[in-house]
Amino acid sequence: MTIRNRLSGNEAIAYAMKQINPDVMGAFPITPSTEIPQYFSTYVANGEVDTEFVAVESEHSAMTTCMAAQAAGGRAVTATSSAGMALMWEMLYVAASSRLPVTMALVNRALTGPININCDHSDSMGARDSGWIQLYSETNQEAYDNFIQAMPIGESDEVRLPVMVCQDGFITSHAVENIELLDDGDVKRFVGEYAPENYLLKKENPLAIGPYDISNYYMEHKKQQAEAMKNAKAVILSVAKQFEELSGRSYGLFEAYEMEDAEVALVLIGSSAGTAKETVRRMRGEGKKVGLVKIRVFRPFPMEELAETLSKVSAVAVMDKAESFSACGGPLFAEVRSALYDLERRPKAINYVYGLGGRDICVEDFAMIYGQLFEIAKTGETGPVYRHIGQRELGGDR
Amino acid sequence: MKDVVEIRWHGRGGQGAKTACLLLAEVAFNSGMYVQGFPEYGPERMGAPITAYNRISRERCSVHSNIYSPNFVVVVDETLLKAVDVTNGLKEDGAIIINSEKTPEELRPLLRGYQGKVYTIDARKISEEAMGRYFPNTPMLAAAVKVSNVVDSDHFIRDMEASFRHKFASKPHVIDGNMRAIRQSLEEVCAG
Numbered sequence: 064m065t066i067r068n069r070l071s072g073n074e075a076i077a078y079a080m081k082q083i084n085p086d087v088m089g090a091f092p093i094t095p096s097t098e099i100p101q102y103f104s105t106y107v108a109n110g111e112v113d114t115e116f117v118a119v120e121s122e123h124s125a126m127t128t129c130m131a132a133q134a135a136g137g138r139a140v141t142a143t144s145s146a147g148m149a150l151m152w153e154m155l156y157v158a159a160s161s162r163l164p165v166t167m168a169l170v171n172r173a174l175t176g177p178i179n180i181n182c183d184h185s186d187s188m189g190a191r192d193s194g195w196i197q198l199y200s201e202t203n204q205e206a207y208d209n210f211i212q213a214m215p216i217g218e219s220d221e222v223r224l225p226v227m228v229c230q231d232g233f234i235t236s237h238a239v240e241n242i243e244l245l246d247d248g249d250v251k252r253f254v255g256e257y258a259p260e261n262y263l264l265k266k267e268n269p270l271a272i273g274p275y276d277i278s279n280y281y282m283e284h285k286k287q288q289a290e291a292m293k294n295a296k297a298v299i300l301s302v303a304k305q306f307e308e309l310s311g312r313s314y315g316l317f318e319a320y321e322m323e324d325a326e327v328a329l330v331l332i333g334s335s336a337g338t339a340k341e342t343v344r345r346m347r348g349e350g351k352k353v354g355l356v357k358i359r360v361f362r363p364f365p366m367e368e369l370a371e372t373l374s375k376v377s378a379v380a381v382m383d384k385a386e387s388f389s390a391c392g393g394p395l396f397a398e399v400r401s402a403l404y405d406l407e408r409r410p411k412a413i414n415y416v417y418g419l420g421g422r423d424i425c426v427e428d429f430a431m432i433y434g435q436l437f438e439i440a441k442t443g444e445t446g447p448v449y450r451h452i453g454q455r456e457l458g459g460d461r
Numbered sequence: 462m463k464d465v466v467e468i469r470w471h472g473r474g475g476q477g478a479k480t481a482c483l484l485l486a487e488v489a490f491n492s493g494m495y496v497q498g499f500p501e502y503g504p505e506r507m508g509a510p511i512t513a514y515n516r517i518s519r520e521r522c523s524v525h526s527n528i529y530s531p532n533f534v535v536v537v538d539e540t541l542l543k544a545v546d547v548t549n550g551l552k553e554d555g556a557i558i559i560n561s562e563k564t565p566e567e568l569r570p571l572l573r574g575y576q577g578k579v580y581t582i583d584a585r586k587i588s589e590e591a592m593g594r595y596f597p598n599t600p601m602l603a604a605a606v607k608v609s610n611v612v613d614s615d616h617f618i619r620d621m622e623a624s625f626r627h628k629f630a631s632k633p634h635v636i637d638g639n640m641r642a643i644r645q646s647l648e649e650v651c652a653g
Contacts, residue, residue, distance in 0.1 A: 238499035
């Protein structure tokens, strides 16, 4: 049974948390965190959940609280954004390498300087090497659905890794849109109980978590962690299949939109994919064979699957909502171009950095990029590879 | 996506333009539509110009950009007419609705050549008479509903009454004041 409602992305995540009723929420209750702990704390205060809400003095402690709860055999969630996650940085790595499947709702906002509070992916992209599974959402609906799928993924025996569920700051987090909610009982059954094999205070087999790991063992542990991330791909797909049976909504590692016969394509992440879909619909109406790939799972990265999907296009533009200062392109571009390397016949690839610090991108901007891709396909000339869209200073778009 | 109605709200921080935008999304949702209601966030201060947006449609609209060519613009604070280019991109077959005691003819010279329809509504008078205080967002919401016609007016009145009865169950005078403001605004919005 689904329930028609309208919620902001933040409300949708808080609602999913309420339906899940986790054991612990460790969260910093004010800025730079999100409205999510605020909404969730209302459910706690009203007795609608029996979660222990630990209002900490910093985000570093928020993650530590979640790790401790998870290590003790509980299920812990947190929510944060931007500079808040930056203050968790050290603990992100510890959570992942201690194999503690904490679930985090991340509202993507710029990691600042000059000060900016708006959307981009610099926070989570910076954390891409921390060992967390990363699921990204286009809409409030996807944020809700991804959050419900996060625990069965992260807590799976073959995975045991923390999961961050990302959505675009303000663009979806503060926008009210229609949403289909699942029944409380269905969510509880889908998520199930967290029953780890071992935990800190298990009487028969008490466990130490996070002790010093000497060089003779450390690398084996890291390899195990890498294997867990590889295993996550199949688990994500299997959880998605079960979720589809429950909700009717289908998820994969990415969404291939109008890709069957596409000649040129975009690859992008998050809310702007919805805007680009409108461009695709309009250009398809004019007979132009354009498509797009929206990445849902960035960690683990769907390298082989993506290469296969892009193998038939002539030119692709990879869109990065984060500037990683590599001097040769953004983080998504690096992954996608690497994925294309093993293809016999590779499409030409360009990179567009866009949307930093809340800079808007419109249907017409994507039409312009598709136009450039057709030109590249026709002439075979890629031109500059590493581009920044809509620069207002002279020569800034080169 | 021709049938998406796009509305842009201009107000000043603290006047409730964002709340009115979210309420419009709510009433449109309640009449079975797909809605988007979202503010544009900048440096937030009381009195600073703020913008909020609605998209209302029969099918889900996937576009997540701001709105640059709205069908309707609602100006909650008249002083913004000089500070902000409120008619920028506004469709000529659309309309602008301004909170002012002046007539549409008096305000048109401030609209930088906009040729479309201009409506005014004296939200201060309505609000102060009906509620005893200046809350422009309720009358502006009603005017926006009336002019944009995204929701049937009778349906809107019933829906708002139910919503206020739920929200202000312990303060019946607040419900009556708000409902008076809504009815008066639906009647008094003035076309130029």
